[in-house]
Amino acid sequence: MIWYPYAQMKTLEPPIKIARAQGVHLYTDDGHDLIDSVSSWWSVIHGYNHPEINAAITEQLGRFAHVMMGGMTHDAVQRLSDKLAEWLPADLDYCFFSDSGSVAVEVALKMALQFNTNRGSARDTILALEHAYHGDTFKAMEVGDDEDYHFAFGKNSEKKHGVVHIPTDIPELEKAFSEYGERLTCFIVEPLLQGAGGMRMYDVGFLERARQLCDEYDVLLIFDEVATGFGRTGNRFVADLVLPDILVLGKALTGGYIGHAVTVANRRVWEGFLSDDPTHAFMHGPTFMGNALACSAALKSIELFEREDYLSKIHTIENITRREMSGFSDPRIKEVRIMGGCVCIEVYDGKMLDGFRRFAFERGVFSRTFLKYMYAMVPYVISEQELVTILDTMKAWFRR
Numbered sequence: 001m002i003w004y005p006y007a008q009m010k011t012l013e014p015p016i017k018i019a020r021a022q023g024v025h026l027y028t029d030d031g032h033d034l035i036d037s038v039s040s041w042w043s044v045i046h047g048y049n050h051p052e053i054n055a056a057i058t059e060q061l062g063r064f065a066h067v068m069m070g071g072m073t074h075d076a077v078q079r080l081s082d083k084l085a086e087w088l089p090a091d092l093d094y095c096f097f098s099d100s101g102s103v104a105v106e107v108a109l110k111m112a113l114q115f116n117t118n119r120g121s122a123r124d125t126i127l128a129l130e131h132a133y134h135g136d137t138f139k140a141m142e143v144g145d146d147e148d149y150h151f152a153f154g155k156n157s158e159k160k161h162g163v164v165h166i167p168t169d170i171p172e173l174e175k176a177f178s179e180y181g182e183r184l185t186c187f188i189v190e191p192l193l194q195g196a197g198g199m200r201m202y203d204v205g206f207l208e209r210a211r212q213l214c215d216e217y218d219v220l221l222i223f224d225e226v227a228t229g230f231g232r233t234g235n236r237f238v239a240d241l242v243l244p245d246i247l248v249l250g251k252a253l254t255g256g257y258i259g260h261a262v263t264v265a266n267r268r269v270w271e272g273f274l275s276d277d278p279t280h281a282f283m284h285g286p287t288f289m290g291n292a293l294a295c296s297a298a299l300k301s302i303e304l305f306e307r308e309d310y311l312s313k314i315h316t317i318e319n320i321t322r323r324e325m326s327g328f329s330d331p332r333i334k335e336v337r338i339m340g341g342c343v344c345i346e347v348y349d350g351k352m353l354d355g356f357r358r359f360a361f362e363r364g365v366f367s368r369t370f371l372k373y374m375y376a377m378v379p380y381v382i383s384e385q386e387l388v389t390i391l392d393t394m395k396a397w398f399r400r
């Protein structure tokens with residue numbers, strides 16, 4: 001028996017069985033052709049079954065699939081870390097690989113904490129955002145702020161000690177720093193776009209102010225770009241606009257082929273672990289970190305991203321989305337939000353989204369709403385006509 005994610009197994013609607021997938025199309029066992037509006041949790045940016053990524057993986061597979069990073073290294077992981085170091089802004093050069101976004105967030109938080117203990121500082125508090133989502137492991141849940149995912153702590157639970165949550169509001173940010181600044185190890189944010197917390201979008205000015213305050217109070221700034229990285233906000237990385245000290249990438253890192261993630265530190269953080277004291281070493285090591293198939297897929301994914309000018313594709317997706325959504329409204333809709341390759345319709349009452357999955361399915365679209373949010377995060381290779389089909393389907397739900 002498969003235990004499915006975020007699902008009450010007693011009442012689970014049977015999942016759609018996929019037989020094959022090509023480009024932005026999912027083909028079901030029983031002959032349906034669906035345009036994917038979710039990119040398999042925002043990761044499949046090049047679409048499915050991409051010949052070049054397939055070939056890169058096959059080539060690596062002919063040599064070996066995996067060797068551990070404890071005491072060994074290999075060409076694919078070296079080339080990927082070199083590429084990331086060269087490609088990412090400033091001195092975000094030091095790559096710690098892991099197998100999922102949640103683990104990479106754990107790594108970032110642990111790095112920030114130990115960076116401080118290594119220098120003899122007793123800082124003990126983490127600053128995070130309201131409605132944050134950073135993954136489903138325990139520390140990631142603690143810095144997260146979404147009661148619907150995180151029953152384990154309840155609402156405003158005492159158990160979340162050591163984490164302070166603030167809204168994306170500059171006066172609140174300033175207040176938090178004046179109150180807790182001396183005690184903060186780090187400030188972790190999903191920059192510009194908060195994904196699983198409800199596709200909430202906010203202004204870069206907030207991040208600029210956060211950078212200033214982090215400098216002033218000597219606090220590490222962590223960008224969790226697991227969702228926003230690789231173009232989703234219309235920027236290559238939000239880190240291109242405001243520079244964090246630690247950057248977390250996942251989801252689209254391998255083009256959605258193989259679960260992999262990376263926590264990238266800047267030089268100062270890296271140097272905080274260099275020491276003659278063995279206890280200053282970073283004690284972490286996921287079994288599948290630096291997996292050779294994942295690294296090969298990631299290298300090819302980045303090559304495609306650059307070579308095929310994905311930022312202009314994403315810009316086109318945003319323009320089409322704005323055009324199609326302009327003038328669209330409904331009294332049941334609270335807000336329509338658009339940023340880069342993300343569009344979200346927030347409704348007042350999530351119940352009115354019940355049945356949308358079926359409705360979309362019948363119109364040849366795969367969609368998955370959550371809570372009060374109907375959204376699309378499409379593969380960047382989508383055609384205009386396919387994108388319009390998705391957006392028309394979303395709008396049609398309100399015109400039944």
Ligand SMILES: *Cc1c(COP(=O)(O)O)cnc(C)c1O
Pocket residue numbers: 100101102103105133134135136190195196224225226227228250251
């Ligand atoms: C999805 C997500 C994660 C968790 O990644 P997994 O690979 O599912 O563990 C962490 N942070 C953000 C912002 C995400 O969107």
